[in-house]
Amino acid sequence: MLTDPVRSDPVVVELTDGAVAIAGRPILRHVDIAVRAGEFVALMGANGSGKSTLVRALTGLRPLATGNLRLFGTPVADFRDWRRIGFVPQRGGATSGVPASVWEVVASGRLTHRRLLRPLSRVDRAVVADALEVVGLAGRARDGVSTLSGGQQQRVLIARALAGEPELFFLDEPTAGVDLPNQQALADTLRTLSGRGATIVLVAHELGPMAPLIDRAVVMRDGMVAYDGPPLASEQVATAHLDVHGHGHHHADDHLDHGDPMRHDHAPQVSSPFEGER
Amino acid sequence: MSDFLQLLGLPFMQRAILAAVFTGLAAPAVGTYLVQRRLALMGDGIGHVAVTGVALGLLTGASPTWTAVLVAVLGAVVIEGIRTRGHANGDVALALLFYGGLAGGVLITGLAGQSGARLQEYLFGSITTIAVGDVWITMGLAGVVLVVCLGLAPQLFAVAQDQEFAQVAGLRVRLYNLAVAVLAAVSVTVAMRTVGLLLVSALMVVPVATAQQVTRSFRTTIGAAMLLGTVASVGGLLVSAYASFHARVAPGPTIVLLALGGFLVAWPTGVWLRSRRRMREPFPVVAAVAHQTTDDHPHEHGADCGHPAVPHGDHLDYVHDGHRHAVHGRHYDEH
Numbered sequence: 144m145l146t147d148p149v150r151s152d153p154v155v156v157e158l159t160d161g162a163v164a165i166a167g168r169p170i171l172r173h174v175d176i177a178v179r180a181g182e183f184v185a186l187m188g189a190n191g192s193g194k195s196t197l198v199r200a201l202t203g204l205r206p207l208a209t210g211n212l213r214l215f216g217t218p219v220a221d222f223r224d225w226r227r228i229g230f231v232p233q234r235g236g237a238t239s240g241v242p243a244s245v246w247e248v249v250a251s252g253r254l255t256h257r258r259l260l261r262p263l264s265r266v267d268r269a270v271v272a273d274a275l276e277v278v279g280l281a282g283r284a285r286d287g288v289s290t291l292s293g294g295q296q297q298r299v300l301i302a303r304a305l306a307g308e309p310e311l312f313f314l315d316e317p318t319a320g321v322d323l324p325n326q327q328a329l330a331d332t333l334r335t336l337s338g339r340g341a342t343i344v345l346v347a348h349e350l351g352p353m354a355p356l357i358d359r360a361v362v363m364r365d366g367m368v369a370y371d372g373p374p375l376a377s378e379q380v381a382t383a384h385l386d387v388h389g390h391g392h393h394h395a396d397d398h399l400d401h402g403d404p405m406r407h408d409h410a411p412q413v414s415s416p417f418e419g420e421r
Numbered sequence: 422m423s424d425f426l427q428l429l430g431l432p433f434m435q436r437a438i439l440a441a442v443f444t445g446l447a448a449p450a451v452g453t454y455l456v457q458r459r460l461a462l463m464g465d466g467i468g469h470v471a472v473t474g475v476a477l478g479l480l481t482g483a484s485p486t487w488t489a490v491l492v493a494v495l496g497a498v499v500i501e502g503i504r505t506r507g508h509a510n511g512d513v514a515l516a517l518l519f520y521g522g523l524a525g526g527v528l529i530t531g532l533a534g535q536s537g538a539r540l541q542e543y544l545f546g547s548i549t550t551i552a553v554g555d556v557w558i559t560m561g562l563a564g565v566v567l568v569v570c571l572g573l574a575p576q577l578f579a580v581a582q583d584q585e586f587a588q589v590a591g592l593r594v595r596l597y598n599l600a601v602a603v604l605a606a607v608s609v610t611v612a613m614r615t616v617g618l619l620l621v622s623a624l625m626v627v628p629v630a631t632a633q634q635v636t637r638s639f640r641t642t643i644g645a646a647m648l649l650g651t652v653a654s655v656g657g658l659l660v661s662a663y664a665s666f667h668a669r670v671a672p673g674p675t676i677v678l679l680a681l682g683g684f685l686v687a688w689p690t691g692v693w694l695r696s697r698r699r700m701r702e703p704f705p706v707v708a709a710v711a712h713q714t715t716d717d718h719p720h721e722h723g724a725d726c727g728h729p730a731v732p733h734g735d736h737l738d739y740v741h742d743g744h745r746h747a748v749h750g751r752h753y754d755e756h
Contacts, residue, residue: 202589225591241457244638251579255590287637
């Protein structure tokens, strides 16, 4: 990427032999993954392959059944420096039962830097304004978040994470059901972040305009890591295993170091029901 | 009229007005967070549970206000526990708790040898019989609720807006959730004497529903809801006091109906504002398909022609009958 990660860069997230069980059913098994500072990693895989569960486990939202998770070298149980982590959940979190302005939602991302009962400082406000600028929504700051399109709401959630000025970003499917211009805007934002030296772990069903940004791809399959290596040769390769059967272009032989990422779950791609013009 | 003013000067009426002001401020403040979490009925549930608390007070001879606070807080904590632990049938479990609370309350009141009328004071409020001590309790508890709701607003907002994000931001989500539940329980008992346990949720939710018809931000919503709540509770009290010369008008239901009246006024305004905003939303700029002119167009579009003018790139499109007409030289283009 813009800054090439080197092997000597410190490891910021490290999961060893991680397993996650939900209601007793093993969802993730034997997952080993380490991300170095400055890397841009795409977690890929079909629906139900466990990629979202993995990102939730890495953020500490899902407790591990077994295994060790270290964030910035600290075991997760002792980790307190949450301001270094920015999380962009899957869409649906931007609106709630009460109106909230774009600025308010983004400013809530600044909480990691605020002490109890203290108003926003001038620095806080400047960072919030900058975050809105980066995602290209500075002009909509006073608007209600529910009046924005799905893709714009997704950008609000990214700006909220940005407002905490984290070093490590987790994004869960930021482009799911987002139209192409908004995907492009998202990709531009991520390029800016990566250029600033941030580490990015991105869950994606398909990369689209983000493909050229990726340093490394991790493909999940049935709760295990099926592939971990350089970005898959082309966009087709990256998405081929996600497609339904019947496409002629299976360049399946390119990257088969760790098993076979091309044998896919039979999961037709469904776009989000929240998608589309409002 | 002079009778009415004289009535306002009486100590019991002044106590009632004080209680109404504090209740009207505190209930919608908590209510905003409940509505934000889409838990608008939680206040109702806690109110039902608090009935048992009141009855326990009547049975044991302790102050019903304090036993109600205790049982309501306990109930709120249980409800919060069920909400976070139990997944699928959370609402059914809550319903069981509600009915248990109400039935238990009525049963225990009977055991205590108290009449239904005594319980009714708490079920539907009796703000005009409020004692001096109760006014102090109401003001104190409402003050606590207000300080927490406004002081911790950034944290409570973040947790209610997006729990997972708040957790990854290092907030102690469970603690804040519990805090909101306890605040709700406290404001239920605060409002108990004003509007009654069965109507308490109305004062928590209706002002919020009214405010959000016209607001765009959280801050204005909670502010407007508190203002509306106060206007409704004081206004309802005064209306019922004024009407009491002619008929028996209970303050509790009057307050609730006044709040609902506010919503009935605000609702069409909100619908109109939203549809206008939707109408004025600029059309996206994309490469034109082809130059397409309209048929003979006798009407001349302009600033006051009555058709919505919507920005579209560098010009305006006039919208009528499913068409978008843009001025092009001497004719109109179909956009």
